[in-house]
Amino acid sequence: MQILKALITAAGPGQTALPLQRLVDRDGVEKTALEMIIEEIASAGIESVGIIISPGNEEAYRRAAGRYLDRLTFVEQPKPTGYGQAILCATEFLGNEPFLHLVGDHLYLSSQGKGCAQQLIDVAKQEGCSVSGVQPTKEKMLPFFGAIGGQRLPQTDRLYEVKRVIEKPTPTIAEQELNIAGFRSGLYLCFFGMHVLTPACLEILERLVATEKRPIALAEALDQLASRERYLACEVQGHRYNIGIKYGLLNTQIALSLSGVDRDRVLSDMVELLATQK
Numbered sequence: 001m002q003i004l005k006a007l008i009t010a011a012g013p014g015q016t017a018l019p020l021q022r023l024v025d026r027d028g029v030e031k032t033a034l035e036m037i038i039e040e041i042a043s044a045g046i047e048s049v050g051i052i053i054s055p056g057n058e059e060a061y062r063r064a065a066g067r068y069l070d071r072l073t074f075v076e077q078p079k080p081t082g083y084g085q086a087i088l089c090a091t092e093f094l095g096n097e098p099f100l101h102l103v104g105d106h107l108y109l110s111s112q113g114k115g116c117a118q119q120l121i122d123v124a125k126q127e128g129c130s131v132s133g134v135q136p137t138k139e140k141m142l143p144f145f146g147a148i149g150g151q152r153l154p155q156t157d158r159l160y161e162v163k164r165v166i167e168k169p170t171p172t173i174a175e176q177e178l179n180i181a182g183f184r185s186g187l188y189l190c191f192f193g194m195h196v197l198t199p200a201c202l203e204i205l206e207r208l209v210a211t212e213k214r215p216i217a218l219a220e221a222l223d224q225l226a227s228r229e230r231y232l233a234c235e236v237q238g239h240r241y242n243i244g245i246k247y248g249l250l251n252t253q254i255a256l257s258l259s260g261v262d263r264d265r266v267l268s269d270m271v272e273l274l275a276t277q278k
Contacts, residue, residue: 001125003098003196006041006117008051009062010104011033011077016054018243019104020064023253026109026260032064033243038071040108042116044238045102050093052077052086056187066073084205091202098124098198105244106193107252108236109259116238117194124196132222133192133238134135136183139171144172144245145190146219148233149178150226160189161215161235162226167219189233191219192240201225 010019019034020123041049041251052072058074065072077086081113087101100117108116116133124131132146164177170265174188183189195218204221205263225231241252 001099001128002088003044003100003121003124004046004047005048005050005094005097006044006100006102007087007090007094008034008037008049008102008104009083011052011054011057011080011086012083012105013080015105016242020060021243021249023112023249023256024260024262026256028261031067034061034064034104035066035068036107037102037104038065038068040115040117041100041102042071043115043120044067044100046117047071049073050075050090051078051104052089054080081210083125083218084192084216084221085209087218088202088205088209091206094199094201094202098130101195101197102261103193105242105248107195107241107243107256108192108238109241109255110236110238112237113236114194116236116240119236120194120196120234122231123234126233127159127230129223129232130198130201130222131196131232131234133194133236133240134160134189135192135201135232135236139174139186139188139189141190142174142188143168143174144169145175146189146217146222147178147188150233152179152180153232154180158237160233160235162222162231162233165219165223165260167217189236192236193242194236195222198229200229204228 010209021033049071054177075090077089110116146167148162151164204224208216225252243249
C-alpha cells in the first residue's frame with residue numbers, strides 16, 4: 001500500500017478559523033496551526049496535501065500555509081452539509097488511492113521519535129488496510145469524538161480489529177457497545193483525528209450521501225467499512241489536542257511548551273502567575 005496524498009478537512013461550522021490560529025511550537029517558533037498540521041504530514045513523507053475549505057477562505061489559508069503553500073491543493077465545500085460530504089468534495093484530488101486524513105482542529109504530539117502520522121502509515125502499509133488512530137479517552141470526553149468497539153489483535157499491544165464505530169456516543173451506548181476487553185470502566189478508544197483510508201471508504205460515503213439525503217458523519221461510513229473489509233485501529237504513541245473545544249488552544253499551547261525547548265521558562269512563568277492568584 002502506497003500513501004502519496006493527504007487530506008485536511010477545515011470547512012466545518014466553527015472550524016474554519018482554527019487552522020489559522022498561531023501558536024508556539026516545541027522549538028519555540030511561532031507558527032499557524034495549519035503549518036503544524038502540514039509539518040506532521042510532511043514528516044511522514046507526503047508532499048501532496050488537499051485541504052477542504054469554505055468558500056471565500058482560500059486567501060487566508062494561503063497566507064497561513066507559509067512555506068508549505070506549494071504543497072496545497074484547495075478544494076471548496078460549497079455548503080456545510082456534513083463531514084462525510086466534505087471528504088467527498090476531494091474525490092477528484094484523491095483519485096482511486098488510499099490517503100492520509102487529518103482534521104483541521106487537532107494538533108498532534110508524538111511521545112516517541114516517530115511522528116503520529118508516520119506511526120499510522122507504517123501500520124497501514126504493514127497490514128494493507130484502513131487504519132484509524134485512536135487514543136484512550138475518558139467517558140466525559142465522549143461528546144467530542146467518534147469511538148470504536150472491537151478486540152485487540154493477538155500478540156499486539158496497540159492494534160485493534162474494529163467491529164463498531166459510533167459518532168459521539170452517549171455513555172450508556174458506549175458502555176453497551178464499545179467496551180474493549182482489558183480497558184477499565186469509563187475509558188474508551190476514541191478517534192485521534194487521523195486516519196489512513198482506502199477508496200472503499202469513499203465508495204461507502206458516496207452511497208450514504210446519495211441514499212440518505214442528510215449530513216453524513218465519517219463515523220457512519222467507517223462503521224460500514226468495518227463489516228465490508230479489514231479495518232484496524234492503532235493506539236498512537238502520542239497525544240491529540242482538540243483546539244476547537246473550550247480552552248483547547250490554551251491546553252494545546254501548554255502541552256507544546258512543556259514538551260519543548262522553552263519548558264523551564266514556561267514553568268517559571270506559570271509558577272509566577274500562580275503566585276499572584278488569590
